[in-house]
Amino acid sequence: MLRKLYDWTLSLAARKSAEWWLAVIAFVESSVFLVPADVLYLPMALAxxxxxxxxxxxxxxxxxxxxIAGWFLGHYAYETIARPVLEFYGKYDEFEALRISSGTGFILLMLVTSGLTHLPPxxxxxxxxxxxxxxxxxxxxSAIIARGARFLFLAWLLRTYGEPIRHFIEKRLGLLAGAAAAVLILLYILVRYVF
Incomplete structure (x- = not known):
């Protein structure tokens, strides 16, 4: 099912309405959708x-x-919408553990790492x-900075290197961004708990 969703999202890049679809996918990705907007953005920017x-x-x-819609969903509709979904997928306990252990600094760090690397989603x-x-x-x-940095960096890579960079982005950029996120998390832990 996830592969079909991915393929459908990728097929939107060829449509005249692709820019609108990019906006829709980027919007819903930030609160509910499984497939990242990059899947649509990359072929559009290459074309x-x-x-x-x-x-x-x-x-x-x-x-x-x-x-922002996701923030409002969590703030105002957690019990009625988000919690039942988490329970359905068996993720409620994990989410609650994360919620209890999360402070403002940790959330800010996660916003940056998820905005740049999709880790966590x-x-x-x-x-x-x-x-x-x-x-x-x-x-x-923080969302403007993190998401803007990600998409503008991808734009720069694609404008500078074109099609050859696409394979690098699809295969290795997530790995490099994940490593950068791990370094940020490690620095946060060091500053928070060691110094």
Whole structure:
């Protein structure tokens, strides 16, 4: 099922309405959707490299707005909507453990790492931020920086290196970004608990 969803999302890149679909996918990815907007963004930016930055801005704005929707979902509808979904998927206990152990600094770190690397998935962090009442202003600012950095960096890579970089992005960029996220998390733990 996930593969069909991925293929369907990828097929949207060839449509005339692809830019609108990019906005929709980026929006829902930040609160509920399983497939990252990159799946649609990459083929669109490769097909029209002159629009790579425009697509990056569209994806960033939509992703931040979707993140805000996720924050509101966590803040105002956790018990009625989010909790039953978590229970259905058997993730409620894990989410609760994360919620109890999460402070403002940790949420900020997760917003940055999920915005840059999808670790943890952005939808989990946006809902969690709402549940623990993470300040909405800081939430929006960090989401703009993290998501904007990700999409603008991809735009730069695609404009600079074109098609050959696509395979690198699809295969190794997640690994490199994950390593960078691990370093950020390690630095946070060191500063928080050691120094």
């Amino acid at each position: 029209k490299p002159e629009r790579a930055y425009r697509y990056a801005i569209v994806a960033t704005i939509a992703s931040v707005l979707g993140g 952005i939808k989990v962090v946006t809902i969690l931020a709402g549940v623990i009442s993470f300040p909405l202003g800081w939430f929006i600012l």
